Structures are given as structure tokens and as C-alpha cells.
Amino acid sequence: xxxxxxxxxxxxxxxxxxxxxxxxxxxxxxxxxxxxxxxxxxxxxxxxxxxxxxxxxxxxxxxxxxxxxxxxxxxxxxxxxxxxxxxxxxxxxxxxxxxxxxxxxxxxxxxxxxxxxxxxxxxxxxxxxxxxxxxxxxxxxxxxxxxxxxxxxxxxxxxxxxxxxxxxxxxxxxxxxx
Numbered sequence: 001x002x003x004x005x006x007x008x009x010x011x012x013x014x015x016x017x018x019x020x021x022x023x024x025x026x027x028x029x030x031x032x033x034x035x036x037x038x039x040x041x042x043x044x045x046x047x048x049x050x051x052x053x054x055x056x057x058x059x060x061x062x063x064x065x066x067x068x069x070x071x072x073x074x075x076x077x078x079x080x081x082x083x084x085x086x087x088x089x090x091x092x093x094x095x096x097x098x099x100x101x102x103x104x105x106x107x108x109x110x111x112x113x114x115x116x117x118x119x120x121x122x123x124x125x126x127x128x129x130x131x132x133x134x135x136x137x138x139x140x141x142x143x144x145x146x147x148x149x150x151x152x153x154x155x156x157x158x159x160x161x162x163x164x165x166x167x168x169x170x171x172x173x174x175x176x177x178x
Contacts, residue, residue, distance in 0.1 A: 007070035012160055014064035018099070019153040021053055021060075026146035030124035039120025039128055046124035047114035054107060061100055068096070078167075085166055092159040099152030106145040112138040 033046040072079070072089060079086045113124070116135040121128050125143035127136040 004071065004074040007067045007074065008164075010063055010067040011071055012157075014060040014067065015153060015157050015160060017060040018057065018064070018103075019150055019157055021057055022103070022146070022149040022153060025050060025053060026150065030146060034123030034126070039122070040118055042123055043113050043117035043119075043121045047110060047117055050107075050110050051114070057103065061103075064096070068093075082166065085163075088159060088162060088166065092156060092163070095152055095155050095159065099149065099156060102145060102148050102152060106142060106149060109138040109141050109145065113142065 029049040030046055033042050033049070036042045036045055075085065075089075079089060112134060113121075116132060116138070119128070119131050119135050121131065121135070121139060125139050125146060127139045131139075
């Protein structure tokens with residue numbers, strides 16, 4: 001297995017982990033914890049689940065970043081010569097950084113929800129009547145962020161697939177001819 005194939009595989013798998021983990025968390029974890037009988041358990045259990053996922057997500061980000069650098073280094077010749085490769089690489093890097101920033105911000109909001117979990121809630125991202133403004137704000141932001149993260153990571157996967165298509169011999173020749 002070539003180094004480029006290994007780096008590319010790690011890059012794709014870590015993007016998949018980011019997408020799948022965030023989507024499962026939004027639908028499965030947050031959805032399930034909304035069914036807890038005790039309102040305080042809804043935010044507590046959701047916070048515990050996201051806390052368990054955080055080290056895996058952090059490792060995935062780190063490996064995604066490192067493997068991305070390896071893929072870029074391996075493809076620097078194509079980036080210099082093949083039309084569209086650099087532009088796509090820059091776009092994918094921007095979306096990846098935006099997604100990482102949104103994920104980090106969601107983690108910070110999640111920490112606020114965890115800290116205030118004793119107040120209880122309707123669900124992981126749905127505040128109860130009478131909740132503090134701090135809890136309401138964090139939950140309202142998480143309600144949007146839980147969907148922004150899989151959307152951004154999904155775009156990263158699509159752009160990665162586009163990169164893969166650009167490596168087909170026919171597409172390389174067409175890109176070099178431009």
C-alpha cells in the first residue's frame with residue numbers, strides 16, 4: 001500500500017468519523033436523551049455521551065489534519081499543474097477549518113449545558129420553561145450547531161470525493177491541458 005493511499009484512506013475515514021459521529025449524536029444521542037423521564041437527566045446524559053465522543057473526535061481531527069498535509073505534500077505537483085486542484089484544496093481546507101471551529105464552539109456550549117444540567121430541560125437542545133438565560137442560550141445555539149457540524153463535515157467528504165475524481169487519469173490529462 002503506497003503512502004499516498006494510506007494517507008488518503010486515513011483522511012477519508014476521519015472525515016467519515018466526524019460526519020457519522022456528529023449525525024448520530026444529533027439524532028440518536030440527543031433524540032434518545034429527550035425521552036429520559038427526569039428533566040435533569042436529559043441534559044446530564046447527553047453531556048456524558050458527548051464527553052465520551054470528544055476524545056475520539058479530537059483524535060479524528062488530528063489525524064485528518066496530519067493526513068491532509070501528507071496528501072497535499074504528495075500531490076503538490078498536481079496542485080501546481082492541474083487546473084482546479086489548488087482551488088479545490090483551498091476550498092476544502094476552509095470548510096474543514098470552519099467545521100473544526102464550529103465543532104469546538106459546540107463543545108464549549110455543551111460544557112455550559114453540562115454545568116447547568118441540574119436545571120433540567122425538555123431535551124438536550126430544548127430548554128424548559130424557567131431555564132436560566134445561560135442555559136437557554138447554550139441550548140438554542142446547540143440546536144443549530146448540531147446540524148451545522150454534519151453539514152460541514154458532509155461538504156468535506158463531498159470535496160474529498162471530488163479530489164479523488166480529479167485523480168483519474170482522464171481528468172488529470174484534461175486538467176493539465178487547461
